[in-house]
Amino acid sequence: MLILALTSVVSLDLVITGSLNVHVTSSKPGPFISDHCVIKTDLDIKKDNSICKSVAFRNYKRIDNIEFSTALNSIEVEDRSIDTFVEQFESELSDVLEQHAPLKESTCVCRPSKPRFSEDIVQIKRHLRKLERVWRKYPEKSNCEAFKTAKTKYFETIVEEKKHDVSEKMVSVKGNSKKLYSLVCELTGTKVENPLPDNVADTKLAEDFADFFMNNIDTIRQSLKDFPTHKPKRKNVPCISKFQELTTD
Numbered sequence: 001m002l003i004l005a006l007t008s009v010v011s012l013d014l015v016i017t018g019s020l021n022v023h024v025t026s027s028k029p030g031p032f033i034s035d036h037c038v039i040k041t042d043l044d045i046k047k048d049n050s051i052c053k054s055v056a057f058r059n060y061k062r063i064d065n066i067e068f069s070t071a072l073n074s075i076e077v078e079d080r081s082i083d084t085f086v087e088q089f090e091s092e093l094s095d096v097l098e099q100h101a102p103l104k105e106s107t108c109v110c111r112p113s114k115p116r117f118s119e120d121i122v123q124i125k126r127h128l129r130k131l132e133r134v135w136r137k138y139p140e141k142s143n144c145e146a147f148k149t150a151k152t153k154y155f156e157t158i159v160e161e162k163k164h165d166v167s168e169k170m171v172s173v174k175g176n177s178k179k180l181y182s183l184v185c186e187l188t189g190t191k192v193e194n195p196l197p198d199n200v201a202d203t204k205l206a207e208d209f210a211d212f213f214m215n216n217i218d219t220i221r222q223s224l225k226d227f228p229t230h231k232p233k234r235k236n237v238p239c240i241s242k243f244q245e246l247t248t249d
Contacts, residue, residue: 058101
């Protein structure tokens with residue numbers, strides 16, 4: 001997508017983006033001897049739809065150990081063949097387990113992994129939550145200030161880690177415009193899909209493209225053949241016939 005932006009110094013600049021909704025907020029010339037300006041833009045980027053999955057679990061922590069032990073001791077299995085014994089014991093054990101810790105289902109959101117969320121950030125977050133619990137239990141000013149300080153440090157660390165991670169990725173694809181474009185699409189949440197058909201041979205597809213553009217040229221020529229030939233008017237302009245050598249002064 002190509003957008004033309006008219007800057008305040010009446011020069012034409014380009015904003016190239018893959019987003020459909022772009023709003024140019026400002027355009028100010030920088031302190032450089034150049035005809036290029038920095039254009040600040042707001043991109044309307046939509047997040048990918050969240051993927052949810054169902055997870056089955058049993059809450060073993062809520063089991064009453066005494067009652068559970070009593071129920072296990074009350075299991076009676078007839079002494080037959082080993083296969084029948086194991087099958088019956090498993091069935092009785094499953095019934096007891098279902099009675100004391102029934103199987104439940106919960107829906108959780110599958111989020112992409114965050115490699116920049118390092119162990120140091122995890123430790124800072126744990127310390128932050130610990131201070132938060134202390135402040136909520138003992139709502140004193142000193143505890144509140146300690147919690148705010150830890151919270152500020154936590155967010156600053158995340159921002160710095162993100163900057164460092166993105167900078168490393170940018171440096172790793174330096175000089176490769178294709179990988180750089182893919183990286184920008186990845187960072188902005190834009191999916192890169194191949195619009196070309198996958199059931200057509202490469203040679204046939206290339207020939208179809210060539211025929212398409214050649215036919216376009218013929219079409220344009222046919223549409224312009226009825227237009228009158230433009231003949232510019234002749235103007236009398238002064239001609240320079242003598243040149244004077246310039247001195248150092």
